[in-house]
Amino acid sequence: MNWTLEVVIVPVSDIDRAKAFYADRLGFAVDHDTAFGDDVRIVQLTPPGSGCSIVIGKGAVPEMPPGSLRGLQLVVPDIRKAHALLVERGVDVTDVQKIGENPHPVPDPLDNVGFVFFDDPDGNGWAVQQISSRG
Template sequence: MDWTLEVVVVPVSDIAASVEFYRDQVGFHLDHDTQTEHMHVVQLTPPGSGCSIVIGDLPSQNEMAPGSLKGLQLVVADAAAARAELVGRGVEASEITVFDERDGGTFFWFSDPDGNTWSVQQIRARADKPLIPVEARGRFGS
């Protein structure tokens, strides 16, 4: 039986500001933005990912304090290019740290406006072997 992680709830204080950050600065795809008189829920997906983040104001999404989610991790094939892209879009990102010269040992970090933290790990093998094949990405909205 497969068990896939599809969504991670990210606790935020301002939904609109968070959408702008994740969509416009970080570059996540806006999958849907659903608002009624009773709720507001937004799903965004990193390019090439099968897992999305959800922000919103449903009771289950308000159980964590804004900014309390620490250590979410993204993986890229080229950390320097990814960091340059984020910095170019106005995201404050740490310098790159190489813990180990082997593939997977290079990281940098950034935070969203509420203080939820993200690490970005470089795995060069992902350039040749993405987890979601390019031909399948259209089905996932990435």
Template sequence: MDWKLEVVVVPVSDVDRAKRFYSEQVGFNVDIDTQLGPEFRVVQLTPPGSGCSITVGTGLPQGVPGSLKGLQLVVTDVEAARAQLAERGVEVSAVKHFADGVQQDGHGGPWNSFIFFDDPDGNSWAVQERPEPAGGAG
């Protein structure tokens, strides 16, 4: 039996602002935006190519807006991802890597190049560069 993580609820204070940020600035696809009552709205967004989505909304069980830390995306080109986010107005860090447990500027080795950004509520994201698989398929 497969166990797949498919949805992560991201706590936000303003659903429309979060929807705009994740769709227009970060580039996630809007899968659904449905109002199921006056106090229950669900907006599901999926990063391009991902099998896991995020959900923002009202009436959902969630934490304090901005309290979700350590969400991570994986890309094959961290510089291109950084450029895309910056172009869309996202405040994104320079490329960083870790050496001896300390964050440093610039690219690291395989699996060790990251960029970081927060959504408008302060939920924190990391974007990690993964090496191309052997043969270039990925």
């Protein structure tokens, strides 16, 4: 039996600001933006190539303090290109960092251990890791 993670709720204070950040700056696809009256709104966005989406909204999502989610992680095949793209799109992102040692010899010394970090406008923390090959 497969158990797939398909959706992560991201707590935000301003739905429109967060939607613009994730769609315009990070390039996530807006899967849907649905309102049910004034009290319920659900926006689902998916990173390019991902099987897991994020949901932001109000009313039908669990209440969590905006900015309280830490440790979300995206994976890319080239951390240098990802960093350049984030900078180009105006994301306040850290420099590329090497964290740890790769347990297997690989052509790129950043494979599996290259990271950048950024926060969304509410302070939810994201990491981006380079994995171009798996052991």
